Amino acid sequence: MIYEIKVNELAEEFGVHRNTIRNWINSGALPAQEGPGRRYQIQWEDYKRLCDKFGREPRIAPEPNNKTEAPSLPKNESALPSVRLGLKTNPLYSQPAMADICLTCGSCAGACPISGVDDLDPRKIIRMAFLGLDEELLASDWPWKCTMCGKCEVVCPMNVEILQLMRRIRSRRDRDKVPAAIQKGVVTCLEKGNNLGIPKDDFIILLKELGEELAESSCPGFVTPIDVRGARMLVTVNSKQPFAEPESLTWWWKIFHAAGESWTISSENWEGVNWGIYSGDYSAMRTMAERIIDNIERLNCTALLLPECGHAYYATRYALEHWFPESLNQFKIYTVFDLLLEYLQEKRITLSPVVHNKLVTFNDSCNYGRKSLKTFGHGYFEEARSLTQACCTKYVDLIPDREENYCCGAGGGAWASPFGAERVFHGRIKARQISESGAKLVITSCQNCKDQLEKSLNREFNLNIEVQFLWELVAKALVKPEEARQP
Amino acid sequence: MSDNTMSGAVMVVGGGISGMQAALDLADLGFLVYLVEKTGAIGGAMPQYNKVFPTNDCSMCIIAPKLVECGRHPNITIMTLSQVVDISGQAGDFTIRVRKYPRYVDTSKCIACGQCSAQCPKSVDDSFNSNIAKRKAIYIKYPQAVPLKYQIDPEACLRINQPGACGVCAEICPPGAINFDDQEHDHELRVGAVVMALGFQTFDPSKAKVWGHGIYPNVITSLQFERYLSPNGPTDGILTRPSDGEPVKKIAFLQCIGSRDKNRCNNEYCSSVCCMYAIKEAVMAKEVNPELEVSIFHMDMRTSGKEFDRYYERARSEYGVKFIRSRIHGVEPKGTKGDLRLHYISPQGKQIEEIVDLVVLSVGLETPDSMVKLAETIGIHMTPDRFASISAFMPVHTSRKGIFTCGAFNGPRDIPQSVIGGSAAAASVSSLLASARNTMTKTTPPSIELDVRLQEPRIGVFVCHCGTNIAGVIDVEELTAYAKTLPQVVHVARNLFTCAQDTQDLIVQQIRDNGLNRIVVAACTPRTHEPLFRKTLKSAGINEYLFEMANIRNQNAWVHNQEPETATRKAKDLVKMAVVKVATQTALKPLRIPITPSALIIGGGVAGMTAALNLAKQEFHIHLVEKTSQLGGNALHLFQTWNGEHVPRFLKELSEEVLNNPNIEVFYNSTVVEVAGHVGNFNTTIKTGTNRKQTIEHGATIITTGAKRYIPEEFEYGKIPKVVASIEFDKLHMHNETRVANGKSFVFIQCVGSRNKERPYCSKSCCTHSIQSAIKLKKEVPSRQIYILYREIRTYGQRERIYNQARELGIIFINYELHGPPKISREDTGVLVEVWDHVLHRPLEIKADMVILAAATLASPEAVELANMFKLPLNADGFFQEAHAKLRPMDFNVDGIFVAGLAHYPKPLEESISQALAAAAKAGRLLARKEIALEPNTALVDPERCDGCGLCIDVCPYLTIHLVTYQDDDGSVKKSVTINQALCKGCGICQGTCPKRGITISGFTYNQIEAQIDAALCTELTPEASL
Structure with a gap:
């Protein structure tokens, strides 16, 4: 049976953009033939398959009066084999908080932006773990389509530890079944000290050259402090930056320069992110955290600055608190927010709010926000907003935000995972939030958010936005000391 | 403590429906009541509701008569804007410090004219309206508030916050009632017991x-x-x-x-x-x-x-x-x-x-924080959920002796449960303070009644707006003007709410001022409001039966709300009919009969025993009739209450107490076979075990006949021995029978026989019961796999904790729908249970060692016979139908008979006990009086016309008419009928049947009804028009 569809109608039905529908058609996800007047012709079965894939109830029903032609679909999902419940131990969960106390109320499923997509459903995953369907869970791709954003957990009336369960499933999966890019990043980091395997010499040359350029252009006398013993603060680096956009490193350096900070970068094991948390490899996670401690001890630092990336902070802090709790007495951990606020409060830097006159919003990172709030007792909500507003004149919040924020769609390693269509579909809510807010400059403190917003959603949903890290925003709003001193 | 130190006064803290009920019952049981309310008026939450479930009654309308009753009861002192600060002393002799907050309005002067509020410049959110509207800084809580006195909100008032400012209310108040210097002050009261009805707040x-x-x-x-x-x-x-x-x-x-x-x-x-x-x-x-x-x-x-x-x-x-x-x-x-x-x-x-x-x-x-703090101060224990901690066996007793509790402070509950709690608390106080009964109460001297026989009718008509209920549809001004034109009507007035307490005072005043001798109220229904207005007539010194209501709301404004013009015409007709009827109404005297101070309680289960014991402690004699040879009823099958209290021990103690009480006489193996008499004087014949018949005289009856359990026909019950009903399972479990002891996998199936087409009701206690059994099984052997297959888990109130506990222990809950019940079959030595999982959307198979069916609770089959004998209604499911689901949950429309326990509806033990205590309060309230006044609207025989044809005898539903033969003065033998006035309900069937006009119903005579019909049919009635 053939139906004619209009791209914009289908886009509205699925809550996505016209571009998304065209991409589905172009990629073959939705087989369709172009017809006259911007219409496409599709088979009902293909439409139904698309609905099933993205967890939607078909809006168009097959014509009932033509029974012979009506597609034969199972009445219910009884195609699934029946499950024999028995006396088995459930190794996937160890305590009631992980599954037993679930009321099956559906709050989590309703909150999750990709519930229903490929039958992913947090409530179902909890139930399966509870009923001992471990093998099916381990075989599924759900844990990697899930971005570990924690929205499900924040709405759960019974405080079921959904994320812990999800992490456990990830960690139990055979390593050769972990998405290749993530697994490769972890292995490379363990072998070479950073996710992308950048050799030490290349790294040192890059840092020095960048430092020299900076000294010439705007920070006279600047020298990149590599392996400086006795510096106050060890700065770790997200390997993506030296690899893909080295200039971006200098945003921080400018700020350090202005603030007169004593800091250093280690020439070895300088990786600031920790993909062990993505792959569920706890031993890798621990090793990476331990390297940071080694560097701090070697260089005799008293503070640690983590890259502006949600999971880097969350995973590192989690690992330090979990395996090296005594290290937390040894040095202070700074997030981007803590450090920038400290500079402002101590008047070590001055910002000019007029640099940006676009309408600006801040996109909360799940890791810095609700997940940190839950795990460490503090989420960086107000800090992010006060810093952003110190640099801009027009500011608007996304709805909802803070603890209730929606994930951009690329967290938890999803940016590096092979589930692109699901990631984009996940991001439809973020795209809608941004477009409803009217903001044209989106500030975010997470590499995944930035990539997703800037490189994916912006194009897919024609958002026409600019995306910046907070440090970039601050660096651009810096008032040079000599300017600040003038009346 | 010796009895003479007991105080005959009681303090009820909290003026919501539960506290009001406790106060009214206690006041009628012979105690002086201080009703302490923290806001400016009693009523609690009910006045805020639009309607109530499941009767869809207007909430304000059903509570208004109770408000007024509290307001004018001679033995209830309402203390508003007051809070308990501390309680010292002990049961029977408490000293309570109460703090009264300033109202800034002298209640003895305020006439509630409302001029102050109209002029007050300051508006703030109105919490009575849940902040969707504004009120003034000087205000009344709501229009029907009792007491109807204005109060100043000190936080909002401009003058109080800034001396010298505003003060406009004081300037314009006609009686000069405003007092900005009002101060808070403490006073101490001595009482014998306290009832905490502290209520609740809604979650923010x-x-x-x-x-x-x-x-x-x-x-x-x-x-x-x-x-x-x-x-x-x-x-x-x-x-x-x-x-x-x-x-x-x-x-x-x-x-x-x-x-x-x-x-x-x-x-x-x-x-x-x-x-x-x-x-x-x-x-x-x-x-x-x-x-x-x-x-x-x-x-x-x-x-x-x-x-x-x-x-x-x-x-x-x-x-x-x-x-x-x-x-x-x-x-x-x-x-x-x-x-x-x-x-x-x-x-x-x-x-x-x-x-x-x-x-x-x-x-x-x-529970509001302030109440939790108060509980802490006075030393009563609270549950982890912040409600008063109570035993299921003593559901209105706090942890401190002499301090009782009821309403939502005992755990979240609805209106009937709160009303039951209020009455139950009253019963418990009454048994504690029985020796101090009537030591502090006042009696009002009977008012002198105006003899109107020789007077021309002077009719007063009061038209009610009922807010907008009536005035929003009917043109009340036009109606008022019309009423003035009706013959013999000398006074017509309109009121916003005619049921409000201040309006009663106003009506009394107008009756006196205008020399009225007959009253018509055009308002709502006599069913809820007639007693209220009758009392008003009484206090004005005229016979309470010289009164008629025209129901222009329920039967007019509500049903014709789309046609205001015809509704107004109909209202005129209704008023006209009421006027012509009341014009020929004569004064009636209620029939006063003495009361036999004893009660018959039918059914010796927990409800029956509880009611018996309470009344016995109130010093009434009790006949307790039990059809088996053992007391205990259905509770004999129970092991624990929802919060884990041991039932057999409680039952043993209760039975012993009942058997040892000299005021209680127990009849075993006995059933009721014949019922005669009426409220105050029943004559009930029972057949005892030895087949002897015995007639008992008693003033009140309580029906506690319990219920029976459903014998399942589904789920292979009776065919597979490993499928058992929950009560059977409990016994097997207690004895650790091999099926249980060796069992590794257990499946509970809920709603077996309940909530289906045949029995569309919930058996209420089975969810809790099954979960408790499951928890016990799991705790004994944690490796056991336990599944509960349910339709809806109904662990209401604080029972939710055990549902949470069960899940924490790893008990698996699977939801099924009525149309997709689990399938049961044999498999090897066990049972195979197949069920569809509601989350995974796929079939599950469970190999069970035992399947336990939560079988329904059914109405007792003997209820039908008993209902026939006592003329009581049953609902469609065979349970006794109470008089009003909300406010009279243990009464019947037949006076003097009450119901409690499973005979009323399936319920857990503590609710049976509460209801039994509440029934005892009602029975006690009746028996505490020396005599009773019966409604005089009964059938009277006119011997001149009656020829003894006897047609009326057959139709009388109350079997109160009997044929008599007598000799008249001439010596000729004549036949006629006699009617037992005490039994007659005035239904009028006899009057309708009589071919000779030989029977009339007082208050509904042929003349009156004909006059009404004439008035309805003829449009011209006014003297002016007839000219």
Whole structure:
């Protein structure tokens, strides 16, 4: 049976953009033939398959009066084999908080932006773990389509530890079944000290050259402090930056320069992110955290600055608190927010709010926000907003935000995972939030958010936005000391 | 303590429905009551509601008579704006310090004219209207408030906050009642007992941003929705979107806001009432606008009370309310126009987005912090859920002797349970202070009644606006003008609420001023309000039967609300008919008969024994009739209460106490075979075990005949020995029989025989019972696999804790629907259970070592016979039908008979005990009087006309007419009938049947009815028109 569809109608039905529908058609996800007047012709079965894939109830029903032609679909999902419940131990969960106390109320499923997509459903995953369907869970791709954003957990009336369960499933999966890019990043980091395997010499040359350029252009006398013993603060680096956009490193350096900070970068094991948390490899996670401690001890630092990336902070802090709790007495951990606020409060830097006159919003990172709030007792909500507003004149919040924020769609390693269509579909809510807010400059403190917003959603949903890290925003709003001193 | 130190006064703390009920019962039981209320007027939460479930009565209308009754009872002292500070002493002799906060208005002077409020320049949010409207800084809580006295809100008042400012109210107050210098002061009162009816507050949803309350105007609470729907509310009952006043087309109710939630709040318990009130609100909204789309998002619909499941089903099938089993995680705006977006997952696991106009948050009940603190100060224990800690066996006793508790302070509960609690507390106080009864009460001297026989009728007509209920439809001015033209009408007045207490005083004044001798009230229904107005006539010194009501609301304004003009015409006719009827009404004297101070209690289960013991301690004689050879009833099969208390021990102690009480006489192996007599003087014949018949004289009757259990016909019961009913299982479990001892896998199936087509009601206690058994099994051997297959888990109130505990222990709950019940078959040596999983959407197979069926509770089959003998109604399920589901939950319309326990409806032990105590309070209230006044609206025989044909004898439903033969003065033998006035209900069937006009009903004579018919048919009645 053939139906004619209009791209914009289908886009509205699925809550996505016209571009998304065209991409589905172009990629073959939705087989369709172009017809006259911007219409496409599709088979009902293909439409139904698309609905099933993205967890939607078909809006168009097959014509009932033509029974012979009506597609034969199972009445219910009884195609699934029946499950024999028995006396088995459930190794996937160890305590009631992980599954037993679930009321099956559906709050989590309703909150999750990709519930229903490929039958992913947090409530179902909890139930399966509870009923001992471990093998099916381990075989599924759900844990990697899930971005570990924690929205499900924040709405759960019974405080079921959904994320812990999800992490456990990830960690139990055979390593050769972990998405290749993530697994490769972890292995490379363990072998070479950073996710992308950048050799030490290349790294040192890059840092020095960048430092020299900076000294010439705007920070006279600047020298990149590599392996400086006795510096106050060890700065770790997200390997993506030296690899893909080295200039971006200098945003921080400018700020350090202005603030007169004593800091250093280690020439070895300088990786600031920790993909062990993505792959569920706890031993890798621990090793990476331990390297940071080694560097701090070697260089005799008293503070640690983590890259502006949600999971880097969350995973590192989690690992330090979990395996090296005594290290937390040894040095202070700074997030981007803590450090920038400290500079402002101590008047070590001055910002000019007029640099940006676009309408600006801040996109909360799940890791810095609700997940940190839950795990460490503090989420960086107000800090992010006060810093952003110190640099801009027009500011608007996304709805909802803070603890209730929606994930951009690329967290938890999803940016590096092979589930692109699901990631984009996940991001439809973020795209809608941004477009409803009217903001044209989106500030975010997470590499995944930035990539997703800037490189994916912006194009897919024609958002026409600019995306910046907070440090970039601050660096651009810096008032040079000599300017600040003038009346 | 010796008896003479006991005080005959009682303090009731909290003026809500539960406290009011306790106060009224106690005052009638012979105690002086101090009713302490922290706000400016009694009434509690009920006046805020629009209607009540499942009767759909107007809430204000049914509570108003009780407000007035409290207000004018000679033995109730209402203390408003007062709070208990401390309690010292002991049971029988407490000293209580009460702090009275300033009202700034002298209540002895205030005439509630309202000029102050009209002129007051300061407006603030009106908490009575749930902050959807404003009130002035000087205000009355609501129009029918008791006492109807203004009060000043010291936080809002300009003058109090800044001396020298404003003061306009003081300037204009006609009687000069304003006193800005009013001070708070403490006083001490001595009482014998205290009843804590502290009530509840609704959960504040704005605490969690996620619901959008306080952020998006179209997100409102259920209480706000009540105020929007209420015809007396600030919008006159018209519902529009708060954001823009546009029509509402789509509403979503979100359940469990502030209940069953450990995350957004710490209210782990279920609030018990929200499911029903949400259905009620949905139905009310649909009644006003059938086009409305209404969805209720929920986890389990907990409609376990009497007639609740039917109400739920009707909401679904007749009103088209949608019930969606999904808890909504949060509310988001769509666009900027006020639309709201809900995102949820369908039962089939698909994403659904709904855009609605209005979100109603079904907020839960909680104990205010101040009350928790008070409980701490006076030393009564609280539960982890912050309610008064009570034993299921002593459901109105706090941990401190002599201090009792009732209402929602005992755990979240609905109105009937609160009313029962109030009466139960009164009964418990009464048995404690029995020796001090009548030591402090006042009696009012009987008022002198005006003899009107020789007077021309001077009729007064009072037209009620009932807020906008009547005045919104009927042209009351026109009606008033018309009434003035009717013959013999000398005075007509209009009132906003004729039932309000101040209006009663006003009516008395007008009766005296105008020399009125007959009164017509054109208002609501005599069913709820006639007793109130009769008392008013009495206090004005005229016979209370010289009164007539014209029902221009229920039978007119409500049903013809679309046709105001014809409704006004009909109102005129109704008033005209009432006027002509009352014109020929004669004064009637109630029949006074002495009361036999004993009670017959039928059924020796826990309810029967509890009622017996309480009344015996109140020093009444009790005949307790038990059909078996053992006391205990259904409780003999129980092992523990929901909170784990040991039932057999309690039962043993209770039976012993009953048997040792000299005031209680127990008849074993006995049944009632014949009933005669009436309230105050019943003559009931019982057949005892030895087949001897014995007639008992008693003043009151309590029916506690219990219920029986359903013998399942489904799930291979009786065919597979490993499938057993829960009561059988309990016994096997207790003896650790091999099937249980060796069992590794157990499956409980809920709703076996309940909530189906044949029996559309919930058996109420089975969810709790099965979960308790499951927990016990699991704790004994943690490796056991235990499954509970349920339709809706109804662990209402604080029982939710055991549901949570069961899940924490790893007990697996699987939901099934009525149309997809589990399948049971034999497999090897065990049982195979097949069921569809509600989350995974696939079939599950469980190999069970035992299957336990939670079998329904059925009405006792003997109820039919008993109901026939006592002329009592049964509901469709065979349970005794109480007089009013809300406010008279243990009474019947037949006076002097009460019901408690399972005979009324399936319920857990503590609710049976509460109801039994409440029934005892009612019986005690009756027996405490020396004599009783019966309604004089009865049938009278005119011997001149009656020829003894006997047609009336056959039709009389109360078997009160008997044929007599007598010799007249001439010596000729004549036949006639006699009527037992005490038994006659005045139904009038005999009058209608009599071919000779030989019987008339007082107050409904042929003349009166004919006059009414004439008035209805003839349009010209006024003297002017007839000219």
